[in-house]
Every structure is written in structure tokens, then in C-alpha cells.
Amino acid sequence: MDTEEFQIWSRRAADWGVAYRDTLRERPVRPSTRPGEIAARIASSAPEQAEPMETIFADFERDIVPGMTHWQHPRFFAYFPANAAPVSVVAEYLVSAMAAQCMLWQTSPAATELEIRVIDWLRQALGLPDGFSGVIQDSASSATLSAVLVMRERALDWAGNRAGLSGQPRLRIYCSDQVHTSIDRAIWVSGIGEENLVRVPTGGRWRSMQPAALEAAIEADRAAGFLPAGIIASVGGTSVGGTDDIAAVAAIAGRHDLYLHVDAAWAGSAMICPEFRHFWAGVEAADSVVFNPHKWLGAQFDCSIHFVRDPESLVRTLAIKPEYLKTHGKDGVVNFSEWTVPLGRRFRALKLWFLLRAHGLEGLRAMIRDHVRWSENLAARLAGQPGIEIVTEPMLSLFSFRHQAGDETRNDEHNLALVSAINDDGRIYLTQTRVDGRVAIRFHAGQFEATEADVDMAFDVITEIAGRMTGQGGQ
Ligand code: PLP
16 A cells, blocks of 8 residues: 555545444444354455455445444443544544554653553542552453452462462452452453452442451451452442442451452543542542543543552562563653553553543533433333333443333343344344343443433333333333
């Protein structure tokens, strides 16, 4: 591709992106493709000879786009969002063009220094004290893995990396049954083992770990010869927003000298609004906190912020310095690859800098407040509908509901069929979960470009399809 072609296709790609985003409401949120259908249209081996860009681009539009789930669709209410504000897309074009590898300060000084700045902007925006510094990771899963590795090394007096776990006391990590599966995987990968992840019973409106049960578990483990290493607390769990009492958990962590990691991957974005910070009151005592601006804030995926109170313990756990990575004469600079498992790093700070400046914190707060209000209103409207039960009240902008099948024994089956019929309809996209063993349907408003009318359409679609399936009629 020569310079002239690069220009033509860069412009075509940008124009395509603008038209795509502009027409999202006209598309079904989820494609109706069957497994294997797309792969069958793609050549089974790479071409030996170069093909014209016109052909490649036409194939992209014909074979790929119709098979995409549209994550930026304003009526994507499934999972959690992966918001990419248009301004962060623009920043990513620039990052793609520079294609820098930002592993060390000297491999991209501006990327490192901007990263330090925007992390501190976010620390202030979230109301975290100035003792926290941080790093941008690809995902909350990576941040949690790093935190668990620090828990392991700290508890083993920094011997785990060198000597392995054999012959060491058995470590224990504590969490609730509401945490994301990234916690399980961190426990597997760190070698600590699933058996040593202690699930503390939850209770109360936000399904919080019961502090007395947590403390009793730690004491019983110590008495039985285990080595408690850390606690992972949740603020805004994936299923229904399970949230621990961080102040109570932090006090226990302090009493037992345990490392405390807080997973606020989704809900953390809402902490830019002071009125929602009660959900993580006490977080200033945590050792490590993760939140994903790529979920709710609008920073194009991927972008996960890992705050730590003591970066030294992270660096002590993860840094490795062969001669080819040494930065002679650059003492005192931050080399962010020493804070993470991967060595290579994308330039992720630029999209945050563009996003925060183009929208301002007030603009982003207004979006989050709208989402929370629209979800609360929708939950209240659905609660008034025949056969609809609100299973979990809105935690920020996430709630769950269930529709009665008529025959109680068929409820799970009926709600799975309902969510499937809603998604096949294409106007909105929802996902299901299980609450106390029974199927419930999640609703979450969080799309960057959603309007109240989009959330109203969710009400119409849910009541219309549920009514049709049970012959009750909606509204
Ligand atoms: N923690 C919570 C509460 C989540 O909801 C998710 C993903 O949805 C994760 C962690 C994992 O996030 P990531 O995909 O960034 O690893």
C-alpha cells in the first residue's frame, strides 16, 4: 500500500465508521447468523497473490459486518457495555497510525507520561486519595491476576516466583459468591488453586460478604494451618451488581494484614458522581482497585485502570530486567511493563485524554446519571406489569426481572425462551443470569449514545413479547 492508497483507504475507513455509527439504530443489535455460516464464506487459506483493496473492503461489508453483534448500538442492554465514544475512536485512529509499543519510558516517553497524568486525573475524578498511583491494563482480568500474584508473593515473603508453591503453606484468598469469574481464573493461574478460594456467604440488599463470616473464615483457616493472603471485594458484580461493604472488609483486611483488591470493573465509572460513592465507602483503605473505563465511561476497548497504593509490591512481583530491556542512564523513570504481566503495551492513555477533555467530567457524569435514572424508571414501570417480578432492584443502572410462565415449574424454561425471543426480535439485546438458582433476565442501561426513548423501547419490546408468549397482552 503506497502513500496515496493509504490516504484513500484511511479516509474510506473513517467515512465507513461514521456511517456505521450513524445507522446503528436501523440494524438488529444481534445478528441472526448461525455458527459456522461466516467461516464458510471465507477462503480456507491465505491468498498467494495480492488482492485489490476494493475487493477486500467489499468482502468486509458483505461477509463480516452482517455477522457482527453491534456493541455500540444504543439498544444494547446485555452484559455490560463496551462503550467507545466517537472521540475515543478518533484517538484510536491516531494510535493505530503511530502503532507504538509502549513497554518502557524510552520506547514511548509521551505515552508513559500521559498515562501517569490521565491515571491521576481519574484518581481525582473518582475521589481516591493521592496515595494511589496506577497503570492502564488491557482488562480487569489482568489487573486482578496481578493483584492475586502480589497477594501470593507478599504472603510468601516474595519466595513464590523463585521457589514455586510446593512445600509452602497453603494460601487462602477470600471473596463472595458474587465475584466475576476473572477471580477464579486468577486463582487458577497463580497456582493458588480453586480449593483455596473461600466463598464467604452474602446477605442484605446488595448481596455483600458477611463481615463476621469473613473474619471467622480467616481465623478458622489460620488455626487449621492455612496462610490467609488476601481478600477480593466486589463493587457492582456482573450478575446482579453484588457489592461488598468495603469499609467493613478493609477493617478486617487491616486487622489480619491481608492484601485487599477491589473489583469495580463496571461500577467504578459511576464513582465520578459523588452521590454514588457510598457504594464503595472505605475504598481508600484498599491496596488495589480495578475499574474499566472501556465499560461505562466511553474509552474504546481495551482500557482498564489498575490503581495501587504501593506500586513497589507490584513491581517486586512482576518486574524482570534482562539486559535488552535495561534503560541505562534513565534512573527514576516509570517503565509500565514492570507493573503488568504482558511486556508489550498499546498506547491506551491517548483515548482517555481525548475523552476526558472532549466531554469533561460533567458531561460524563450527566450520562451516567441519565442511565441510572432511566433504569430505575424502567424497573418501576415493569414492576407494574402483570406477571413481571423485579428480582433484584437497580444497583446503579443494573437490575433483573422475571416473567411468570403461569406454571411455576416452567419458569426457568419460560424466561430463557423469553430472552431468546427478545433477542431474535433484534430491537434490543438482553442477557440472563441466575439469582438464587433461578433464571432472571438482566437489564442494564449504559450505552454511550442511548436515549430515554431507547430505554422506553425496551419496555415495549419486553412487555409485547412476554405478553404474546403467555397470551396476556402487554402494557
Ligand atoms: N469484573 C467484573 C465485575 C466484570 O463485570 C467483568 C466483565 O464483565 C470483569 C471483571 C472482567 O473484565 P475484563 O473483560 O476487563 O477482564
